[in-house]
Amino acid sequence: MVPLVGHLYRDRNVEISIFGRLIVKRSVIDILKAHRYVRQVEGEELSVIDTFPVLEAVNDLDVHNAHIDIGKLAVSFRKETGGRSLQDFVEEELADAVGPADDRQPTDVVLYGFGRIGRLLTRLLIDRAGVGHTMRLRAVVVRKGKADNDLEKRASLLRRDSVHGSFKGTIQVDEVNQAIVANGVMIKVIFADSPEEIDYTEYGINDALIIDNTGMWRDHDGLSRHLKCKGASRALLTAPGKGMKNIVMGVNHTDITDEDRVLSAASCTTNAIVPVLKAVNDRYGVVNGHVETVHSYTNDQNLIDNYHKGSRRGRAAALNMVITETGAAKAVSKALPELEGKLTGNAIRVPTPNVSMAILNLNLESVVEKEELNNYLREIALYSDLQKQVDFSNSPEAVSSDFVGSRAAGVVDALATIAEDKRCVLYVWYDNEFGYSCQVVRMAQHMSNCTLRAFPKKH
Incomplete structure (x- = not known):
């Protein structure tokens, strides 16, 4: 698989992933772990025996400039009822990716x-x-x-x-x-x-x-x-920027026009919560809510107690939990205007160097049940237009350090979800450094007109 993945990437600008886990320039162990992740979200095993024939079928096609998830293709082919061969199935799924490369300059x-x-x-x-x-x-x-x-x-x-x-x-x-x-x-x-x-x-x-x-x-x-x-x-x-569009990729990136010369990628917390809030609001409707951010300390804080212009941030970052303000809740409306005035927010800086959590305490228009809500958010993470922004975890042992290097804007911790009547509480992990940087790169790609189309398309 490794040489085929490398060839598709170098020569055809095709990225290969397994249920959103990129396997380009990855080790054998990384590729195997990406396969094991499928058990969490699909409830069934997926092995290289399933995906390698799919990868070969992709390689046989003249595909260019695409992001192709061979894990999703393999699982979909398992459920195939039309009697098509694997090659015919893959060819039909990737029909829009077939064709010569263009000559756009980087x-x-x-x-x-x-x-x-x-x-x-x-x-x-x-x-x-x-x-x-x-x-x-x-x-x-x-x-x-x-x-x-x-x-x-x-x-x-x-x-x-x-x-x-x-x-x-x-x-x-x-x-x-x-x-x-x-x-x-x-x-x-x-x-x-x-x-x-x-x-x-x-x-x-x-x-x-x-x-x-x-x-x-x-x-x-x-x-x-x-x-x-x-x-x-x-x-x-x-x-976050003033007097300019604040963009959260996956949510309001279509607001970017060719005339926009100055743009903001908002904050790491805004990027973490807005995609999840959009998904919940689209299905259940958000009446109001509170966002509490448990955030790793940042370079803005003092290493030891010293003067700081901000309240409480002068106290030693590695020794204290520090209550501080955050503008993320109010900033939500810049990407999701329909939630303007509906959210309050606060933050607690904690003695960890990276990975934060947003706790979304929401009152909804519709009755919600935990399993139904988790299944919906799982589908959002795997098959929706927000699949690059929202990830999903149901591991009973996951802690903050497990999300270092996460490429998602936010990861829903399904086992922590609380849902009753018209109220829910969602726990969303996010790598406030790396995950946010991935969002910035996605935005830069969109501004440069070089975002790869994702396959298979959601059904």
């Missing part, structure tokens, strides 16, 4: 900032390097540090991560060209104190998408400073 991407989100975005973009019709990371912009070995220090932070593990590949420093070379991709490091200082065309960068992950400018005018640079055409903010 989009240049610049990361303005190289912190937690910036480095994870770098990993994600490097992981996709070399594939046609996608994005090309060209540069990162940072302020010059005081150390003489600035480049080496930044490369080291990319190479090793205490939460997400070591970079999968090789990283080298090119002092002559002032660049970091990751898996053969040269990333120019541009030192600047403000956007206006930079002329990207000097580095061969044109019509670039600037992803600002510094959080320094959060309004339209501030973020628009990036557009004054030669070679920059659009700016994307990795934080």
